[in-house]
Amino acid sequence: MIKEHILPILMLVGAFLSLNHQRFDAPQFVTPQPHPVIDQQAQYKQFDVSVKLTNTVHSATAVTLANGNLLAMWYGGSREGHVDVKIYSALFDQKKQQWQKPKAVLDRLQVSNDLDRYVKKVGNPVLVRHPQGPLVLVYVSVSLAGWATSQINMMSSYDDGQTWHPSKHLVTSPFINISTMVKNDAVIYKDGSIGITAYHELMGEFSEIVRVTLDGQVIDKYRMSSGDKTIQPTVATYSSLEAVSFMRDTGKEVQKVRRTETKDGGISWTPYETTKLDNLSSAIFTFTGNIGRTWMVFNDAPKGQEHGRNTLALAVSDDKGLNWETVHHFERIEKPEVNESKFAYPWVAKGDEGQYHLFYTWNRKIIKHIAFNQAWLESKS
Numbered sequence: 001m002i003k004e005h006i007l008p009i010l011m012l013v014g015a016f017l018s019l020n021h022q023r024f025d026a027p028q029f030v031t032p033q034p035h036p037v038i039d040q041q042a043q044y045k046q047f048d049v050s051v052k053l054t055n056t057v058h059s060a061t062a063v064t065l066a067n068g069n070l071l072a073m074w075y076g077g078s079r080e081g082h083v084d085v086k087i088y089s090a091l092f093d094q095k096k097q098q099w100q101k102p103k104a105v106l107d108r109l110q111v112s113n114d115l116d117r118y119v120k121k122v123g124n125p126v127l128v129r130h131p132q133g134p135l136v137l138v139y140v141s142v143s144l145a146g147w148a149t150s151q152i153n154m155m156s157s158y159d160d161g162q163t164w165h166p167s168k169h170l171v172t173s174p175f176i177n178i179s180t181m182v183k184n185d186a187v188i189y190k191d192g193s194i195g196i197t198a199y200h201e202l203m204g205e206f207s208e209i210v211r212v213t214l215d216g217q218v219i220d221k222y223r224m225s226s227g228d229k230t231i232q233p234t235v236a237t238y239s240s241l242e243a244v245s246f247m248r249d250t251g252k253e254v255q256k257v258r259r260t261e262t263k264d265g266g267i268s269w270t271p272y273e274t275t276k277l278d279n280l281s282s283a284i285f286t287f288t289g290n291i292g293r294t295w296m297v298f299n300d301a302p303k304g305q306e307h308g309r310n311t312l313a314l315a316v317s318d319d320k321g322l323n324w325e326t327v328h329h330f331e332r333i334e335k336p337e338v339n340e341s342k343f344a345y346p347w348v349a350k351g352d353e354g355q356y357h358l359f360y361t362w363n364r365k366i367i368k369h370i371a372f373n374q375a376w377l378e379s380k381s
Contacts, residue, residue: 025191027211027222027265028240030131034292037354042376049074049090049099049359049367056080057088059183060359060367062349063129068094070349070357071161073105073125073137074367080123081146083108087125087139089161092369099369105164111141111153114167118143123150126182128194130214134158138170138196140181148202149178154216168216170196178202180210183283183345184234187243187266193219195266197245199231207233207247209266224269230258234286236294236321241265244321246296247272250281255303257284257296259321277315277324280308285346286321290354290374293381294321297330297346297358312343312360316381327380330358330370343368 050057054076062072070092077085090102108119121142128136135157140150153167172180179202187195189211196210204227211219224233229251237243243266247258257279260272277298284298293316300313314328331343342363349357354374362368 025189027193027195027267028190029195029237029243029265030188030190031237031239032288032350034288034290035354036291037374040354040373040375042373042379044370044372044376045097047092047097047099047369047371049092049369050076050088050102053088053102054078054086056364057367058361058364059124059345060347060361061125061127062347062357062359063127063135064349064351064355064357065129065160067160068351070094070351070369071127071135072359072367072369073127074361075123075125081121081142083121085121085123087122091161105161106137106139106155106167108141111167114155115141115153115169117169120144123147124181124183126184126186126196128186128188130192130194131188132192132214134214135161136186136194136214137164138182138186147181150181151178152180152182152196152198152210154212156214170210170212170216171218172198172210172221181231183232184285185347187235187237189265190240195222195235197233197235199233199247200227201231203227205229205231205250207231207245209233209235211266222266222269224260225258225272230272232283234284234296235266236286236288238288238292238320244286244294245269246275246284246286246321248281248284249274249279255280257298261320275321275324277326278302280305282309283345285348287348287350287356289377291378293318295348295377296321296324297348297360299343300326309344310342312346314380325381330360331362 057076060074086104087106088102112119124140126138207224209222230247232248233245244261257277260269282299301308310333312331315324315326346360358370
């Protein structure tokens with residue numbers, strides 16, 4: 001009797017692990033090509049993206065559109081995890097240098113209808129501008145309990161986010177299929193597949209890449225780290241096969257940014273190591289500049305400091321994240337009066353001609369946007 005039950009399970013697991021593996025190319029990254037900008041004047045502007053539609057806002061994501069405008073998303077509601085939380089979007093008009101009024105684009109009831117299942121709450125949107133044209137939105141939903149039991153879903157738009165196709169649930173595990181979350185940007189492979197940078201918090205905290213097709217078919221998964229308090233990976237690609245992932249450390253002992261690298265398109269990763277960057281268990285974001293350097297936006301409070309998110313720093317590396325120099329603070333409060341999250345969850349969207357757009361949560365009340373260019377960036381190093 002036991003063998004009769006075990007055999008179908010093993011067949012299911014085997015099918016999942018080899019899921020259409022032969023139908024897709026070996027993973028090779030699409031990498032950004034460095035293009036130094038000449039005779040550019042440094043620019044630096046600040047904007048507020050969100051207005052007071054909700055009591056709290058968090059976890060911004062953004063992409064630049066083909067016409068140069070920006071599309072940003074985040075989740076907002078009375079509080080994190082509440083049933084009234086919705087995912088909002090807003091459009092930035094580059095010519096007018098102005099954010100349009102935000103609008104709700106997704107809530108738990110719509111997700112329940114799309115997926116034909118009960119959904120308790122939604123959160124953490126991630127926008128991807130695919131080279132083939134469409135926008136892809138990956139986001140988290142929870143049906144039972146807390147964030148550790150999350151699942152991820154995907155939807156697409158072919159009109160720059162004006163309308164969205166119904167959500168599709170991503171099956172990332174052959175069993176219960178829970179505890180998969182997202183926060184940071186995805187990577188794109190040369191065959192058009194998307195590498196979703198995901199992480200888990202149930203029965204171990206670890207990071208991975210979930211490789212999917214543009215229509216939401218899961219191809220494979222690549223583990224970045226062991227189940228040891230490393231979450232929310234952010235990936236910098238340097239060639240078709242080489243990339244480095246930086247991860248938030250959630251432990252109480254180290255509290256530094258973690259680092260791991262791959263040389264085979266993300267299939268395998270080196271044992272993660274500890275960088276010298278202080279980080280009290282808060283989200284980080286990495287991007288590469290127009291001359292190939294690596295940049296990171298992060299909370300740089302050292303271990304032992306009571307308020308871990310009262311700074312938001314910029315650091316640069318010339319050796320793919322082995323060594324770093326902190327060169328700027330977008331926000332810094334030397335002596336915060338209250339113990340609360342001030343500046344959190346950074347995201348950087350890259351535009352054309354050496355333009356960069358930083359988004360982050362300000363005290364859970366506002367989504368902030370700071371626009372700067374390559375000339376300003378290099379002036380800080």
